[in-house]
Amino acid sequence: MVQMPKAHQTILEINLKALKHNFEHIKSRINKDTKFMAVVKAFGYGSDASIIAKYLQKLDVDYFAVAYTSEGVALRNSGITKPILILHPQPINFVTIIQHCLEPSLYNAKVLNEFIKISSKENQTNYPVHIKFNTGLNRLGFWENDVEYIVTKLSETSSIKVKSIFSHLAASEDLNEKEFTLNQIESFKNITENFVKRISYKPMLHICNTSGVLNHPEAHFDMVRCGIGLYGFGNSEKENQNFKPIATLKSVISQIHIIEEGETVGYNRAYKSSSSQKTATIPIGHADGIGRQYGNGKGFVTIKGKQAPIVGNVCMDMIMVNITNMDCSEGDEVVIFGEHSTAENLATTVNSISYEIITAISQRVKRVILN
Ligand SMILES: *Cc1c(COP(=O)(O)O)cnc(C)c1O
Numbered sequence: 385m386v387q388m389p390k391a392h393q394t395i396l397e398i399n400l401k402a403l404k405h406n407f408e409h410i411k412s413r414i415n416k417d418t419k420f421m422a423v424v425k426a427f428g429y430g431s432d433a434s435i436i437a438k439y440l441q442k443l444d445v446d447y448f449a450v451a452y453t454s455e456g457v458a459l460r461n462s463g464i465t466k467p468i469l470i471l472h473p474q475p476i477n478f479v480t481i482i483q484h485c486l487e488p489s490l491y492n493a494k495v496l497n498e499f500i501k502i503s504s505k506e507n508q509t510n511y512p513v514h515i516k517f518n519t520g521l522n523r524l525g526f527w528e529n530d531v532e533y534i535v536t537k538l539s540e541t542s543s544i545k546v547k548s549i550f551s552h553l554a555a556s557e558d559l560n561e562k563e564f565t566l567n568q569i570e571s572f573k574n575i576t577e578n579f580v581k582r583i584s585y586k587p588m589l590h591i592c593n594t595s596g597v598l599n600h601p602e603a604h605f606d607m608v609r610c611g612i613g614l615y616g617f618g619n620s621e622k623e624n625q626n627f628k629p630i631a632t633l634k635s636v637i638s639q640i641h642i643i644e645e646g647e648t649v650g651y652n653r654a655y656k657s658s659s660s661q662k663t664a665t666i667p668i669g670h671a672d673g674i675g676r677q678y679g680n681g682k683g684f685v686t687i688k689g690k691q692a693p694i695v696g697n698v699c700m701d702m703i704m705v706n707i708t709n710m711d712c713s714e715g716d717e718v719v720i721f722g723e724h725s726t727a728e729n730l731a732t733t734v735n736s737i738s739y740e741i742i743t744a745i746s747q748r749v750k751r752v753i754l755n
Pocket of ligand 1: 423425471552592593594595609610611612613
């Protein structure tokens with residue numbers, strides 16, 4: 385049990401022991417020779433990408449992935465030496481990608497041709513690239529019938545080499561969509577068999593995100609790409625038991641108010657008190673990532689183990705919560721989400737998901753690392 389320091393301001397605590405636990409749990413669900421790609425995009429799902437990546441690099445993770453080039457550059461600048469896949473690169477950043485030894489996902493003819501052009505101009509040979517296929521998500525990726533075209537382009541250049549071929553599942557967490565997912569996996573197998581037959585080497589294959597790993601052990605191929613599981617969520621009540629949320633968002637009671645019957649609280653007088661009530665003002669607002677949709681009784685915080693609902697509208701820098709009949713004082717610690725009252729529970733109150741609330745915590749909130 386990590387001894388949590390008491391918060392005196394709004395902080396996001398990052399628990400590296402929990403990260404290690406999650407990493408090891410996912411490792412226990414894959415074969416020993418399946419490679420592990422840690423997805424650390426969006427500041428490590430709202431935590432701290434550099435700290436997370438450095439820690440996982442020490443634990444001997446195989447690969448990193450981020451969404452955009454700037455995120456990969458930031459990792460290189462903080463000392464990450466393992467390979468980094470850029471999931472969604474833009475041609476304007478291709479020179480930067482090469483300068484920082486980042487590995488682009490090539491997902492259509494335009495980016496493929498542009499990357500061949502730039503890597504040739506930069507005198508590269510066998511520069512590692514990853515070919516992405518669309519198998520049903522309809523977001524990014526070549527089509528099944530593009531294989532011939534890609535292979536022809538590859539045969540005409542020595543500037544790039546395919547390090548992996550991959551795709552992305554649309555509904556790996558939804559067991560009602562199992563048939564669709566199995567079709568995606570089947571289609572990926574057909575594409576890659578056809579592709580590999582036409583080249584003289586064997587790129588790595590990968591299709592699973594966290595829920596894919598948990599729900600489709602038959603589809604791990606050569607590598608898995610895990611994000612949310614590392615941060616402590618398994619996308620189902622059952623799987624959540626196996627993970628520990630790494631981030632705890634904490635704050636403090638700045639002020640307590642007694643609200644008499646008929647008085648209102650906050651902007652636009654959105655809350656009207658029907659009796660004498662007690663509220664606490666907390667220094668966290670929508671500019672910190674607690675969206676307005678959490679206001680007016682939907683979202684809540686936890687004070688001394690008890691839930692206090694948000695009253696009225698969420699302000700930019702503050703929320704007010706109802707602490708009527710609660711025994712607490714100014715200066716007391718407040719948990720917005722953490723290990724017990726989880727980000728997923730809070731997100732559910734506004735029909736959102738863990739991914740959204742954890743990645744929304746803005747850079748204004750101080751990150752505190754627990755080792
Ligand atoms: C974000 C992302 C992942 C990670 O997904 P999780 O559900 O967080 O494990 C994997 N692959 C791709 C292509 C992604 O965009």
